[in-house]
Amino acid sequence: MxxxxxxxxxxxxxxxxxxxxxxxxxxxxxxxxxxxxxxxxxxxxxxxxxxxxxxxxxxxxxxxxxxxxxxxxxxxxxxxxxxxxxxxxxxxxxxxxxxxxxxxxxxxxxxxxxxxxxxxxxxxxxxxxxxxxxxxxxxxxxxxxxxxxxxxxxxxxxxxxxxxxxxxxxxxxxxxxxxxxxxxxxxxxxxxxxxxxxxxxxxxxxxxxxxxxxxxxxxxxxxxxxxxxxxxxxxxxxxxxQLGLLARCERCGDQAVQSLLKLSGWRPCACEDGLGRWAVTGPLxxxxxxxxxxxxxxxxxxxxxxxxxxxxxxxxxxxxxKDAGQPVCCWSTAELAKRLGIGGPPALQALVEALRIQGYQAQVSGVMAGQLRTDAPMAVLLQQCVDLVAEGR
The missing domain is CATH 3.40.50.150 (Vaccinia Virus protein VP39)
Known part of the structure; x- marks a missing residue:
């Protein structure tokens, strides 16, 4: 020893x-x-x-x-x-x-x-x-x-x-x-x-x-x-x-989730030309x-x-x-800002509050910094980022 x-x-x-x-x-x-x-x-x-x-x-x-x-x-x-x-x-x-x-x-x-x-x-x-x-x-x-x-x-x-x-x-x-x-x-x-x-x-x-x-x-x-x-x-x-699949389109950044119990075809992603493709992770x-x-x-x-x-x-x-982990889809504000070409990302808490006012679930992620989770559609999420940056927030 x-x-x-x-x-x-x-x-x-x-x-x-x-x-x-x-x-x-x-x-x-x-x-x-x-x-x-x-x-x-x-x-x-x-x-x-x-x-x-x-x-x-x-x-x-x-x-x-x-x-x-x-x-x-x-x-x-x-x-x-x-x-x-x-x-x-x-x-x-x-x-x-x-x-x-x-x-x-x-x-x-x-x-x-x-x-x-x-x-x-x-x-x-x-x-x-x-x-x-x-x-x-x-x-x-x-x-x-x-x-x-x-x-x-x-x-x-x-x-x-x-x-x-x-x-x-x-x-x-x-x-x-x-x-x-x-x-x-x-x-x-x-x-x-x-x-x-x-x-x-x-x-x-x-x-x-x-x-x-x-x-x-x-x-x-x-x-x-x-x-x-x-x-x-x-x-x-x-x-x-609570076992399911999470899909993400690398091209437009859209996300979708499905339970294995109700698995069916995936909806179209947010790519306007229809050329996007889902990359699926799971079961998770x-x-x-x-x-x-x-x-x-x-x-x-x-x-x-x-x-x-x-x-x-x-x-x-x-x-x-403060973060139970719901909804599943998480978004990086830095990635959203980069996709929009708006320079810096919007304030995280302001984005969460704005989405809640519109009736969507939204929460600051407790797992990774600079991210939020929400069930808001991609188009709503992007528009809200643009509006907040325009307001100086």
Missing amino acids: HALKSPDLHYREGAACLQTGDGFFRRDSRPSRDLSVLLAALQVSQAQRPLRWLDLMAGCGIRGLRWGLEARQIAQREVELWVNDADPDRACLLAANLQSLCSAPALTLRTSHLAAERLLRQAYLDQTFFDLIDLDAFGCPNALLQSALAVLRFGGVLILASTDGRSPTGHDRPAAIRRFGAAARAHPASWELALRLQLAAIAREAWLLGRGIEPVACFSDGRTFRLAVRLRKRAAAREEA WTGPLQSPELLQALLRLDPLLAGSLSPAGRRLLQRLQ
Whole structure:
């Protein structure tokens, strides 16, 4: 086993002080770890029974350590905390970092160094179920989805990370077919489409098990795509209608969406000469990306967990809480301005408000900056941009 590294690798985050070691670690991923702490704390605040949490790919163990130190401030619930990393050379580092949890009241700590698939399948054979699973994968995590969902309790939360950015954003289309069973096309809202393709993959695996899903939060920094999804005992009414296709015409920029349940011919795009052609992405998730109510509940917990939520984490949750992810079609104001040849784009919030006044749904995107989502027709959207720029807005 490797010895612990020098003291200059000590790192503080929330209530945790630990050594990161020489493995992969990103300090700027703290907002996602903040979210996981709040989700664990929410479970503690609501639980009427012992809880079981799993950090499946623990690295240096920072998530499990923060869960044990911070989430349990809400109440002294009995918690069984599993911290696993497949690399046995991390055993010494994990043991040292998690030492403070060994004497924590009402907390049972389990550490292991098993391949993720083996741990999940053994848990299923033993009928061991978890309330919270963090699956922080390198590359695409889809091979582990069904095994993870099979050991997630009803109402439990799966926190998923993927560093596979090329295939779901349309830059490696054959890989998107292999990994998602979907066509992926380049799109101005590429981060959002990648999240929707990942949600579709989760939903299909949950439906195979007879379950349903509720997205809690979906976001990205362009390198890593992160999702938190709650598992339901059964699918909601017409949940399958939220699997669909999104089409975009590169020539005119128009967009259209259809549910697979009502799939029919595509309408003409906005090209006046009729020469445009739709490029279709999907099947993907066309339902909500976030649960504003649940995110608001997480934000209300923050004052009870002093130091858990960083300023960046708070900004992220506040931004997502304002955008449930509907309607599906997203537009970049910079692209709209470029198509119109009007120089700078119109003010984003002013465009949203103008579209709402006309009776359309419109919302600032919480996933990508400088974008809005709306069900307004392309012609209305373009005309409103022209009017706002003319008004100096």
